[in-house]
Amino acid sequence: MCLAIPGKVIEITEENGLPMGRIDYSGTVNTACLAYVPEVKIGQYVIVHAGFALSIIDEEEARKTLDLMGEMFPGDLGAGEEK
Amino acid sequence: MKYLDEFRDLLRARRLLDDIKETTSRPCVIMEVCGGQTHAIVKNGIDRLLPDKIELVHGPGCPVCVTPLELIDKALAIASRPGVIFTSFGDMLRVPGSKKDLFTVKSEGGDVRMVYSPLDALRIARENPAKQVVFFGVGFETTAPLTAMAVWQAHQQQIDNFSMLVAHVLVPPAITALLNSPENRIQAFLAAGHVCTVMGWEEYIPIAEKYRVPIVVTGFEPIDILEGILMAVRQLEDGRAEVENQYARVVKREGNRPAQELIARVFQVTGRKWRGIGEFPQSGLVLRPEFEAHDAEKIFEIGQMRVEESPECISGLILQGLKKPHECGQFGSRCTPQNPLGATMVSSEGACAAYYAYHRHRTDHVEN
Ligand code: SF4
Numbered sequence: 001m002c003l004a005i006p007g008k009v010i011e012i013t014e015e016n017g018l019p020m021g022r023i024d025y026s027g028t029v030n031t032a033c034l035a036y037v038p039e040v041k042i043g044q045y046v047i048v049h050a051g052f053a054l055s056i057i058d059e060e061e062a063r064k065t066l067d068l069m070g071e072m073f074p075g076d077l078g079a080g081e082e083k
Numbered sequence: 084m085k086y087l088d089e090f091r092d093l094l095r096a097r098r099l100l101d102d103i104k105e106t107t108s109r110p111c112v113i114m115e116v117c118g119g120q121t122h123a124i125v126k127n128g129i130d131r132l133l134p135d136k137i138e139l140v141h142g143p144g145c146p147v148c149v150t151p152l153e154l155i156d157k158a159l160a161i162a163s164r165p166g167v168i169f170t171s172f173g174d175m176l177r178v179p180g181s182k183k184d185l186f187t188v189k190s191e192g193g194d195v196r197m198v199y200s201p202l203d204a205l206r207i208a209r210e211n212p213a214k215q216v217v218f219f220g221v222g223f224e225t226t227a228p229l230t231a232m233a234v235w236q237a238h239q240q241q242i243d244n245f246s247m248l249v250a251h252v253l254v255p256p257a258i259t260a261l262l263n264s265p266e267n268r269i270q271a272f273l274a275a276g277h278v279c280t281v282m283g284w285e286e287y288i289p290i291a292e293k294y295r296v297p298i299v300v301t302g303f304e305p306i307d308i309l310e311g312i313l314m315a316v317r318q319l320e321d322g323r324a325e326v327e328n329q330y331a332r333v334v335k336r337e338g339n340r341p342a343q344e345l346i347a348r349v350f351q352v353t354g355r356k357w358r359g360i361g362e363f364p365q366s367g368l369v370l371r372p373e374f375e376a377h378d379a380e381k382i383f384e385i386g387q388m389r390v391e392e393s394p395e396c397i398s399g400l401i402l403q404g405l406k407k408p409h410e411c412g413q414f415g416s417r418c419t420p421q422n423p424l425g426a427t428m429v430s431s432e433g434a435c436a437a438y439y440a441y442h443r444h445r446t447d448h449v450e451n
Contacts, residue, residue: 001145001172001221001223002118002223002275003119003303004225004277004280008085017236018232038341045086051201051202054225054339055333055335057333058331058332058333059332
């Protein structure tokens, strides 16, 4: 029920007075409400739950979790992908 | 997929497992609160890969499973009325009420529609001004900002034919109630990452202190769950009882302030029954009186209902971490996902459904 998945904001629009975004989930594109992440910018990744973005993913923190295992995995998180 | 695949990496998982094995010197019981985590744990066999000393128990974090029977029966009654379009997330449609489920109401001619987001329900209301459109507002703090927004929009834009049957539940009061229980065995919690995305984790600090229990805010991918377990075990081994955040790429200490503000504006806290478990004080949300015009319970005047729970179902014990699904006499025989006796067998996040899907009824233990 609390399922929420990461996707990339590729366009910001408005609908019925609410900020909306087109979100790309590795090829599948869908709309989500951006009212709870007002500072979001195109190209950032957000966590989406039932049609609402609830958080902007912190790239630095994501890298830290993966590096915690004592090894560097350079490029794993986006270096090979354009922003 | 970026931010998913790298958190499912086998090599990293192995390393975390080795770390957990090295760190664990004595038996401990850890509860993962969220049904999404239960599902990931059983699917990936994490519970079987852990050292025998660590027991994972599955928590009450499945809103579909804990929505009280009274509210399911109310939903069924409202959905059966002529002139009503009843909208819901898909996972509620097969949850058994006293006599039937929402799918049965639909097959009997009720206009029951599955939606992806509460905003879709609002759109249906805009498009069908002659009908009463009701949304079944089920979920934890994660989902509350979504339903709050739908009600707020309906209120602002005077969409008078939109209402909500609110069944929201709150996680920290449930954790507190479990800790207060004399039967409690839980020594550490993995807190549900997406609930904390909205609420932050400051609410957990007094709980960790008072009950001397480590609480680790944890994500949903295998790497997240393993790291959450490692952090909890380290705390137990060191004799610490703190709130730590494993899921920092998504969860901030203060959570999502705009979401919290709208929740507080639209809803107020109330006592709520959790299906199979009982009533927890301050553990649910209802609409504030200003939004009465959008409150399905007020509009439809259902009144008191006599409800009947299936007597064989032990889902309440499972949701409190006191029993495992395969210990239920009905599991896999009379109760299956096709023919569920309890909500924990319906929801894909229910512990019974997860055990069934990944064949935990066939073999109980695999050597590490
Ligand atoms: S197996 Fe079925 S009857 Fe038994 S506890 Fe789970 S849902 Fe209830």
